[in-house]
Amino acid sequence: MAEIQPIRAWRYNAGLSQRIDEYVSPLFDVVSAKQRELLYQNPLNSIHLSVPRGDDAAGEALRRLTEWQQSGVVEQDALAGIYVYYQYFRLAGSQREYCRKGFMCHIRAYDWAEKVVLRHENTLPTAVNDRAELLARTQFQTSATHGLYRDEDFELERYCDEAILDPLCQTEEDYQGARDVLAVIQDATVIRRFQEVLSQRQVILADGHHRYEGSLAYRQARMAAEPNHNGHEPWHYHLMYLTNAAADDLRILPTHRLLLELPGNITDAELLERLGQWFTVTSREDAFALPEIIAxxxxxxxxxxxxxxxxxxxxxxxxxxxxxxxxxxxxxxxLTVLHYFVLERVLGIVGPDAQRQWSGITYVRNFPECLQRVDSGEARAAIITNEVTMDEVERVCQSGAVMPPKSTFFYPKTLGGLLFTSIRDDEPVPYAPFNPGL
Known part of the structure; x- marks a missing residue:
């Protein structure tokens, strides 16, 4: 199954790491344009490597990376390791503090057909090409995708719990209110055990489908150009954050659907009448009770x-x-029921492709925001949904199919900038691949 490798991470130098909050960056699609602009104003923020700007964005990222490496802004750790990454967070309305436990490493960039890394959503070719070009120019991985493996025994967490007691760096509070803590395991025997456990597991890709497919595209291009490759060159690997799907601290939040318009000038009364053909429609008193009513x-x-x-x-x-x-x-x-019976049968937006391209829908995670945007007239209607369960994600992935768009929102999101990894040709693979037959 999955082959993983420890990494010799590049990280912000010791002085900058003490103020790591200033240099980490969120995934590009989960922050507002205003928040992104604030990040770009810091010349040392990791967003300049992960989402570079300019006419030659990839070239700009390479120029900045080279400058940072030569000036000591980022330095490579002397030893390879498995990097433990914990995120402490709370959910709205709850006093419980959760801790999502995981670790970052390299994983072989498996093609989907190999059924080692499984996907649950489709990608956009333009976004994949953008990621592949950035990787080809820099040969540097700037933010880990999020993968899930299942281990009911929670064996690896024991090693992670010990390592996290001696952190390398930690945020005070990131943009989503979480506290992020990074540590490292460099014991060769323990690392080998991580490899053994993952060698018996499939991995479900939770977040980062475009970045993962960018690694795939780059790997395929290199293999085609170098037919005599040995299969273990650094460019075969991809940076991933792995968490245990059996953990209760793995949270998936709902993403609601906001209808910005109703096709064909459908009136509110006509919409309710059409919905009544497929749904039992019940008027309620309190809009803020809707999530509890459908839970x-x-x-x-x-x-x-x-x-x-x-x-x-x-x-x-x-x-x-x-x-x-x-x-x-x-x-x-x-969500399949929603997209088929509401978007297709009621509103006439026929088929998943047309629905992905339809400008009349947007996706909102904040429930009060849905009500506010309808009340303000910005949207015609809001459809409030339940969250997808981890069991549903696993069953869909095992079936080989994909979910409707914006089905899952794994929370909290990982940060970029805690570490980076090189897949340059001269970067040694730290450990031989684990072979369970030996």
């Missing part, structure tokens, strides 16, 4: 329309009419 109920949604909240529940007998060519595991999802 845990399959094929149930909240609707906020014209200042009035409703509960929608698919009529069970109509589910068999879901005609998309996909697996039973995908058809069973709440």
């Amino acid at each position: 845990g109920k399959p094929w149930a949604f909240g609707l906020y329309l014209g200042g009035q909240p409703y509960k929608l529940r698919l009529k069970p007998e109509v589910h068999d009419q879901l005609a998309w060519d996909t697996t039973p595991e995908v058809k069973a999802l709440d």
Whole structure:
């Protein structure tokens, strides 16, 4: 199954690491344009490597990286290791402090057909090409994708818990309110055990499909150009943050659908009438109670329309009419029901491709924001959803299919800038691949 390798990470020097909050950066698609501009104003922020700007953005990233390496802004650790990464956080309305435990390493960039790394969403070719070009120019990995393995025994967490007692650096509080802590394991025997455990596991890609496919595209291009490669060159590998899918601290938050317009000038009354063909539509009193009303109920949604909240529940007998060519595991999802019966059958946006391109829908994670944008007239309606469960993610991935867009929001998001890794040709692979037969 999955082959992982320890890494000799490049990190901000010791002085800068003491103020790591100033240099880490969020994933590009989870912060506002205003927040991004503030990051770009810091000439040493990691966003200049992960999401460079300019007419030759990849060339600008390479220029800045070279400057940082030569001036000592970033330095490479002397020994290879597995880098432990913990995120401490709270959820709105809860006093519990969660801790998502994981570790960063290199993983072989497996093609999807090998069924070692499994995906759950589609990608956009332009975004993949952008990531592949950046990787080809810099040969530097600037932010880890997020992968999930399952270990009911929680064996690796014991080593991580010991390592995290001696952190390399930590944030006070990142943009999402989490505290991020980085440590390292450099014991060769322990590292080998990490390799052994992962060699028996598949990995589900939680976040970073475009970056992972960028690594795939780069690896495929290098293999085609170098048919005599030995299979262990650094460019075969990809930087990934791995967490245990069996952990309770792995949270997936819902992403609601905001309808900015209704096609064909559909009135509110017409929308309710059309929905009634497929759903039991019940008027409710309190819009803020919608998440609780639908919680845990399959094929149930909240609707906020014209200042009035409703509960929608698919009529069970109509589910068999879901005609998309996909697996039973995908058809069973709440969001598939929503996209098929609401977007296609009620609104006439036919098929997943048309729905991805339709400008009349946007995706919002903040529930009060959904109500506010409808009340302000910015949107016609909000559809409130339940979160996808980890069990559903695993079943869909094992089926070989993908989910509707914006199905999962794994929380909290990982940060860029805690460490970087090189896949340059002269970068040695620290350990021989683990072979369970030896």
